Amino acid sequence: MPTLTLKNHFPVLDQKIHGHPLVYLDSGASAQKPRAVLEAMTRFYEMDYANIHRGVHDLSMRATDKYDAARETVRRFINAAHDDEIIFTSSATDSLNLVAASWGHANLKQGDEVVLTQLEHHANIVPWQLLREQIGFSLRVVPIQANGDVLLNDVRQAINEKTKIVSIAHVSNALGTILPVEEIITYAHSKGVPVLLDGSQAISHMPVDVQKLDADFYVFSGHKLYGPTGIGVLYGKREILKGMPPYRGGGDMIASVSFEKTTFQEPPMRFEAGTPPIAQAVGLAAAIDYVCAIGMDKIAAHEDALLTYATQKIGAIEGVRLIGTAPRKAGILSFVMDCAHPHDIGTILDRHGIAIRAGHHCAQPAMEALSLVATARASLGLYNDESDIDALASGLLHVREIFG
Amino acid sequence: MSDTDDDLRDLYQDMILDHSKHPRNFHVIDPAHCQAVGHNPLCGDKLVLFLTVGEDGRIADAAFQGTGCAISVASASMMTDMLKGKTALEAKRLWAYFEALCKSNAAESAHLDEDDVARLQALAGVRHYPVRVKCATLAWRTLESALDPSAIKQVGTE
Numbered sequence: 001m002p003t004l005t006l007k008n009h010f011p012v013l014d015q016k017i018h019g020h021p022l023v024y025l026d027s028g029a030s031a032q033k034p035r036a037v038l039e040a041m042t043r044f045y046e047m048d049y050a051n052i053h054r055g056v057h058d059l060s061m062r063a064t065d066k067y068d069a070a071r072e073t074v075r076r077f078i079n080a081a082h083d084d085e086i087i088f089t090s091s092a093t094d095s096l097n098l099v100a101a102s103w104g105h106a107n108l109k110q111g112d113e114v115v116l117t118q119l120e121h122h123a124n125i126v127p128w129q130l131l132r133e134q135i136g137f138s139l140r141v142v143p144i145q146a147n148g149d150v151l152l153n154d155v156r157q158a159i160n161e162k163t164k165i166v167s168i169a170h171v172s173n174a175l176g177t178i179l180p181v182e183e184i185i186t187y188a189h190s191k192g193v194p195v196l197l198d199g200s201q202a203i204s205h206m207p208v209d210v211q212k213l214d215a216d217f218y219v220f221s222g223h224k225l226y227g228p229t230g231i232g233v234l235y236g237k238r239e240i241l242k243g244m245p246p247y248r249g250g251g252d253m254i255a256s257v258s259f260e261k262t263t264f265q266e267p268p269m270r271f272e273a274g275t276p277p278i279a280q281a282v283g284l285a286a287a288i289d290y291v292c293a294i295g296m297d298k299i300a301a302h303e304d305a306l307l308t309y310a311t312q313k314i315g316a317i318e319g320v321r322l323i324g325t326a327p328r329k330a331g332i333l334s335f336v337m338d339c340a341h342p343h344d345i346g347t348i349l350d351r352h353g354i355a356i357r358a359g360h361h362c363a364q365p366a367m368e369a370l371s372l373v374a375t376a377r378a379s380l381g382l383y384n385d386e387s388d389i390d391a392l393a394s395g396l397l398h399v400r401e402i403f404g
Numbered sequence: 405m406s407d408t409d410d411d412l413r414d415l416y417q418d419m420i421l422d423h424s425k426h427p428r429n430f431h432v433i434d435p436a437h438c439q440a441v442g443h444n445p446l447c448g449d450k451l452v453l454f455l456t457v458g459e460d461g462r463i464a465d466a467a468f469q470g471t472g473c474a475i476s477v478a479s480a481s482m483m484t485d486m487l488k489g490k491t492a493l494e495a496k497r498l499w500a501y502f503e504a505l506c507k508s509n510a511a512e513s514a515h516l517d518e519d520d521v522a523r524l525q526a527l528a529g530v531r532h533y534p535v536r537v538k539c540a541t542l543a544w545r546t547l548e549s550a551l552d553p554s555a556i557k558q559v560g561t562e
Contacts, residue, residue: 018411019408020408340474341474343475343536344416347412347536351411373448373450398408402413402421403474
């Protein structure tokens with residue numbers, strides 16, 4: 001059974017929407033922030049804020065220390081070997097664009113192939129397409145099963161001597177499928193192919209150990225991990241990052257500049273041009289401290305139990321069809337109803353104070369593969385409990401009443 | 405629950421539910437004199453609008469195809485019903501009225517057909533659901549494009 005009761009740590013959850021207590025089931029789009037994160041950021045702005053790596057003054061040194069400490073917190077959280085393997089970006093999208101633009105430019109040429117799956121978020125499709133227009137390599141797309149699963153064998157078949165990188169989701173944001181990433185990485189490495197994991201939808205739901213996974217790149221955002229918006233993380237193996245050219249030019253990423261020649265810093269600084277998201281890094285570190293104090297294992301167990309409960313309860317409602325029923329799933333319950341379009345479901349639930357997402361979830365190829373335009377998606381956070389699922393179920397009965 | 409139900413019944417009135425479940429003019433016209441595609445990138449909804457124009461310059465037939473929520477389908481269904489027999493100018497006046505109605509119930513309805521006004525007013529309950537206004541107006545924006553010979557016949561609601 002789900003065991004955690006943490007709603008009171010999240011000030012925003014304590015309100016009514018259209019006269020009903022807020023039921024927040026849209027953490028897959030963005031998670032709410034615990035008081036600990038809000039207070040850490042406010043305290044930082046009130047006490048320690050200045051630009052980093054620039055001043056000899058006390059505030060700048062304190063801000064620099066906090067920013068560097070945040071990098072160490074992230075390193076520890078995903079068990080990276082070195083803190084220079086952690087690059088702060090502005091978002092997971094930015095992290096993916098960084099890899100495509102920098103690593104892709106240096107390593108891809110005409111005739112090469114990049115392997116993706118059909119369930120990727122647009123953020124792991126479009127940066128590769130933009131680069132493809134410049135270079136002319138191909139995208140090879142691994143199909144998904146009708147239940148939303150990705151089979152190891154299909155990935156193996158997609159990898160050949162032209163494959164230069166496999167860039168795939170750890171967990172599908174639209175369907176909740178957990179991909180067999182350990183096996184995929186082992187196989188890809190046996191063929192000498194590096195693997196990028198888009199962990200945006202995994203990082204808040206399960207312990208992630210990048211060394212154990214042996215991922216070459218791992219990306220995620222702060223805001224889906226109960227931290228602030230405006231910050232993302234790119235993990236990359238040290239030797240790979242060292243070989244990558246700069247992504248953006250600016251201050252802080254250079255060793256020396258003259259109009260004749262500019263030399264660049266080593267990673268991570270090479271990839272952090274300009275003033276970085278300093279307070280956001282502090283907020284992200286506070287979010288990581290928060291989830292670690294609860295325990296990622298406990299969070300995973302709580303959410304798994306709740307997803308099982310939700311799958312049974314919502315799946316049993318007449319006229320509801322669950323979309324994405326892979327054997328291994330995390331945090332996401334996507335569904336359609338025979339009587340109502342997802343947008344209408346979303347509007348009716350909203351009037352009950354229930355926040356879900358309706359649409360294609362920035363994964364149009366996945367929707368198309370399943371012959372759908374849109375789904376309704378309830379996504380779980382550590383603060384959700386059975387009462388939220390019960391409210392969702394009763395809201396869906398009202399949808400049936402109106403449209404049935 | 406009852407307040408919530410009343411609220412929602414204001415949006416999902418019987419006429420709208422009827423049009424969404426049994427859309428009128430839901431077919432292809434081939435050949436059509438005017439054709440345009442409208443889509444809502446937020447949700448992936450898409451509709452194709454077909455018009456034929458008679459020798460008197462009035463819209464002789466109007467039909468649509470596509471997928472969408474109850475609001476966008478009902479709106480397209482009601483719109484294609486209303487368009488038949490209208491001139492392009494009359495159609496544009498109706499759209500101007502409906503566009504204003506989606507922002508304020510004080511929209512000016514002089515010189516418009518009473519039945520048309522009543523139907524558009526039913527749909528204008530969407531005013532209280534700001535993110536859904538684009539669903540209700542998708543068909544009309546597509547019409548605007550279909551009637552403009554110079555426009556690229558592809559419209560979005562973003």
